[in-house]
Amino acid sequence: MKRVRRAVSALVLLAAIGGLYTVGFGLGLVLLASLAVFLWINIHPLGKGAPTKRLHQLECGSALLQLFLVTSTVNCVIFGILWFRSIHFLMAEPARAEDIWIVVRANLGCTLIAVLAETIVFWNGMIRVYLSSVQLGLKHRVLAALCGWIPFVNIWYLAKIIRITSDEVEFETEKWELDAVRAESEVCKTKYPILMVHGVFFRDYRYVNYWGRIPKELMRNGATVYYGQQQSAASVEDSGRELAQRIRQIVDETGCEKVNIIAHSKGGLDSRAAIAHFGMAPYVATLTTINTPHRGCIFAEYLLGKVPEAARQKIAAAYNSTMKKLGDENPDFLAAVTDLTESACLARNQVTPDDPDVVYESVMSYCEKAVHGKFPLNMTHPIVKHFDGRNDGLVSVESAKWGERFTLLEPTGKRGISHGDVVDLNRENISGFDIREFYVNLAANLKQRGY
Numbered sequence: 001m002k003r004v005r006r007a008v009s010a011l012v013l014l015a016a017i018g019g020l021y022t023v024g025f026g027l028g029l030v031l032l033a034s035l036a037v038f039l040w041i042n043i044h045p046l047g048k049g050a051p052t053k054r055l056h057q058l059e060c061g062s063a064l065l066q067l068f069l070v071t072s073t074v075n076c077v078i079f080g081i082l083w084f085r086s087i088h089f090l091m092a093e094p095a096r097a098e099d100i101w102i103v104v105r106a107n108l109g110c111t112l113i114a115v116l117a118e119t120i121v122f123w124n125g126m127i128r129v130y131l132s133s134v135q136l137g138l139k140h141r142v143l144a145a146l147c148g149w150i151p152f153v154n155i156w157y158l159a160k161i162i163r164i165t166s167d168e169v170e171f172e173t174e175k176w177e178l179d180a181v182r183a184e185s186e187v188c189k190t191k192y193p194i195l196m197v198h199g200v201f202f203r204d205y206r207y208v209n210y211w212g213r214i215p216k217e218l219m220r221n222g223a224t225v226y227y228g229q230q231q232s233a234a235s236v237e238d239s240g241r242e243l244a245q246r247i248r249q250i251v252d253e254t255g256c257e258k259v260n261i262i263a264h265s266k267g268g269l270d271s272r273a274a275i276a277h278f279g280m281a282p283y284v285a286t287l288t289t290i291n292t293p294h295r296g297c298i299f300a301e302y303l304l305g306k307v308p309e310a311a312r313q314k315i316a317a318a319y320n321s322t323m324k325k326l327g328d329e330n331p332d333f334l335a336a337v338t339d340l341t342e343s344a345c346l347a348r349n350q351v352t353p354d355d356p357d358v359v360y361e362s363v364m365s366y367c368e369k370a371v372h373g374k375f376p377l378n379m380t381h382p383i384v385k386h387f388d389g390r391n392d393g394l395v396s397v398e399s400a401k402w403g404e405r406f407t408l409l410e411p412t413g414k415r416g417i418s419h420g421d422v423v424d425l426n427r428e429n430i431s432g433f434d435i436r437e438f439y440v441n442l443a444a445n446l447k448q449r450g451y
Contacts, residue, residue, distance in 0.1 A: 061128025212424025
């Protein structure tokens with residue numbers, strides 16, 4: 001129905017403009033009708049079709065860009081014929097200078113009106129999608145601005161933007177409808193709240209969520225979610241101590257008895273330390289590690305050995321100084337990196353046994369090619385592959401296996417899932433794999449098992 005309404009609107013606009021070009025009688029009425037239709041299309045392109053304001057704006061923007069692509073093509077044909085016929089007529093018949101000026105002025109006026117109308121439609125659509133799209137990202141926004149100056153390439157990239165934004169509207173609408181259907185079921189309402197523990201070099205900021213769209217999706221489906229809030233970089237033992245304090249705080253304040261931990265990357269090592277070394281076993285029901293280097297990273301050990309001591313200290317000092325200003329109490333860059341090496345992890349495993357009363361499970365993803373990871377993971381992937389084998393850009397598959405159950409994420413097609421993708425760091429809808437739905441199923445499974 002929306003497509004029909006859009007097509008009808010476009011035809012009405014073209015008909016009105018056509019009437020303006022060819023009919024002298026009722027010129028004022030034609031002008032008024034054309035302006036009314038034009039304003040209606042720009043202000044309210046599709047009506048209320050999408051479920052949220054953001055998606056509605058994105059849907060409208062994408063529709064306007066589609067309309068621009070169609071009408072600008074039609075106008076190019078119409079005005080090409082108009083100018084050709086005018087020139088042919090003037091050359092075939094002797095004409096006075098005044099007649100030539102009248103024809104040229106009329107054609108030029110109509111052309112300028114059409115160009116102005118198309119410009120308004122284009123920028124209206126482009127501003128809407130730029131402000132509301134998540135999937136365009138910085139890359140497509142920049143490339144679209146650059147390609148806009150290259151003939152024919154700009155048309156190709158405009159079609160690409162339309163496809164990306166249209167797919168986003170369709171995918172997010174289906175996701176919203178699915179959540180609406182199962183809202184009452186609260187499939188993610190686990191017995192114990194979920195504690196999400198971030199990895200190294202990140203913090204739990206209020207407005208920039210480390211876990212992307214995942215927490216909101218879990219909460220929308222009934223989950224109670226907390227965050228680890230440990231420092232961005234510290235030794236595993238120090239981070240484990242911080243997590244132990246955080247777990248005790250949650251238990252004391254809520255009376256929940258236990259928590260289900262979902263930990264990414266180094267956060268999984270921190271969580272194991274909190275359980276084994278700081279007495280948190282009675283307060284943890286399950287620990288699910290996501291892409292955690294339980295057996296360390298060989299490439300990290302190699303790089304640490306190759307970087308000169310002076311350079312290591314300089315990098316560490318710069319990082320620690322910056323993160324102190326951003327909220328870390330005592331960041332330690334070198335301690336965090338060293339604890340991720342193979343030798344450090346293997347030694348720690350000997351003194352960090354799994355507690356029999358805690359359920360340990362692990363998840364891992366990988367990339368087939370370096371290009372599947374965003375920068376800088378696309379750069380590190382081949383290095384990690386050389387030393388550690390199949391990996392996600394930082395951690396190898398073999399290093400991530402831990403606990404009673406191991407899940408290897410293998411999306412359809414050639415696209416892999418990088419170390420950042422698995423926590424929705426880039427907010428990217430990956431073809432063949434719904435990262436948010438994976439976490440919903442993970443939490444739902446914990447609920448079904450009584451956790």
